[in-house]
């Protein structure tokens with residue numbers, strides 16, 4: 001049977017307590033199947049930095065590089081910072097070290113979620129935001145120039161990464177379309193009206209679009225996109241944008257779903273991929289056993305999808321889908337949800353309910 | 359009687375047809391008062407650029423510089439661009455030429471607006487987003503470096519502008535508090551967890567905050583802010599942020615109000631100010647007489663406020679408030695609104711209704 005090595009970073013705050021039940025679920029799910037998942041839990045994070053001065057040790061990074069997939073929990077702590085005032089974010093290091101250019105952030109408003117939107121009857125919100133995750137403004141991370149009087153950061157967009165990014169977006173739209181999800185639309189989100197770098201970005205997008213004549217390729221300015229995301233979110237299918245814009249819009253997307261507690265993500269490159277919930281480490285509830293594990297479990301479903309497609313193992317894709325359905329059902333039932341979703345379940349109960357619904 | 363020179367740029371698309379009734383209303387409002395508004399309409403915009411190669415002639419800029427206030431309508435056209443692919447935006451030129459560092463963008467969800475949010479009973483959304491309008495990423499406008507392989511833009515934050523910006527924000531919060539609006543909270547919106555330039559921005563904010571001990575000064579990351587704006591928008595009072603972030607978040611704010619058709623703005627410096635609706639020139643309905651004039655009229659009310667406070671003429675502040683109330687009443691009535699607000703009125707009818715409600 002095919003076996004996959006998964007490096008796990010439990011992270012900070014609530015990280016470990018949502019990781020444990022997620023690994024447990026993955027073990028149970030894979031038990032019934034012909035593939036095996038082998039977990040290797042390694043150190044990384046802000047707590048580690050506080051103790052050792054390192055947030056992502058070379059051995060951890062090396063293991064991640066050699067793994068089939070990387071599962072990352074919540075990372076970072078507000079009060080542990082680098083000398084320059086920024087936070088410890090090994091997830092950002094992994095994105096750049098492993099060239100994980102495609103940040104995949106699905107936004108699905110399913111029954112039972114506490115969306116703040118009054119959605120028109122019959123409108124379904126199910127889109128994927130692809131956030132470029134290695135360059136854009138984040139290219140500047142750690143390289144910002146600061147003196148007494150001013151500070152500068154540099155936004156960089158490369159043709160090479162943009163081409164890979166747009167290919168990824170168009171392929172995803174095609175995949176979704178053939179799965180009956182989405183109408184095959186890719187929207188390039190930029191600020192080409194003001195910045196040459198975004199006119200460049202859009203040009204590359206238009207170039208790639210020519211290779212996908214069966215798909216709809218359109219454009220939106222980032223400001224207008226923020227507006228449309230609240231006014232007609234059902235319009236979107238696959239959106240693709242620069243790193244900083246994607247950071248903002250994906251949290252907005254999570255807001256539309258009712259919160260970060262149900263927002264999974266994947267950062268995908270040509271050879272590696274990290275799967276991680278979008279939420280932070282919520283230290284104020286850490287250790288209480290009441291953290292919401294759903295975003296972490298949903299991130300794990302994205303890992304199953306990705307491994308399955310990459311290694312042509314349909315069983316994993318099937319299990320990813322079934323596990324996602326199970327989470328959806330638990331949320332729809334309104335029972336066994338954690339406090340942030342309006343329920344009163346513990347982390348363990350919520351995870352158990354998912355297994356039962358599987 | 360005190361007379362004020364107002365330079366008017368009618369702009370492109372629907373610009374002229376929403377300007378005419380707005381000036382008419384301002385004339386009627388001021389007629390009954392002891393002050394006078396003298397309008398001087400001058401050329402600027404994308405159409406002008408197409409004809410002459412200039413979007414903001416030196417004579418127009420000079421007149422704007424000498425005026426007491428500048429009223430700008432919708433500007434720019436998608437199909438008229440500079441050789442580098444960016445659009446014609448004389449509003450951006452004015453912001454930098456006249457050092458209009460404080461972009462003031464109020465978000466008020468008043469009765470009758472088509473907000474996409476299901477707001478909890480008793481929750482009032484009434485906040486002001488202050489978008490720095492001369493630097494940040496927009497410093498790079500026109501200076502982006504592009505070659506075959508990559509493109510770069512530079513984000514710049516200066517201490518000098520940031521200090522003025524934060525002073526402005528704290529003073530506005532104080533003003534709002536003494537007017538019974540808002541609890542005296544200023545939220546600095548940044549990405550200080552990742553970028554040194556934003557840690558710098560936040561430090562300067564904290565420094566200014568010390569001079570306003572009676573106000574609440576807090577911070578939020580820009581991504582989390584986008585999420586909270588849909589989840590608990592009533593929390594915010596005055597928000598202050600970088601130019602690009604402010605561009606995105608203010609459109610999101612407009613989305614929460616039901617659209618750009620009711621989103622006014624002001625760009626304010628130490629010696630000059632521009633008042634302009636947030637929406638674009640909507641060329642597809644230009645000339646039909648059905649454009650929504652409310653954002654333009656609301657922008658004019660901000661002009662009356664600003665002139666009144668600056669020149670210690672309470673009459674203008676009073677009229678600004680009354681005119682804003684009149685627009686609110688027309689919107690609340692659900693009658694005499696334009697198509698984008700769910701009604702079927704013409705621009706002229708909508709404007710007439712405002713005058714009548716005044």
Ligand SMILES: CC(C)[C@H](C(=O)O)[C@@H](O)C(=O)O
Pocket residue numbers: 076089091092247278551552581
């Ligand atoms: C924690 C932070 C550094 C990170 C980011 O900005 O990318 C997070 O907001 C995310 O969206 O993954």
Ligand SMILES: CC(C)[C@H](C(=O)O)[C@@H](O)C(=O)O
Pocket residue numbers: 193194223434447449450605636
């Ligand atoms: C039209 C555009 C150049 C402008 C901007 O980006 O500032 C607009 O979006 C705004 O918000 O005033």
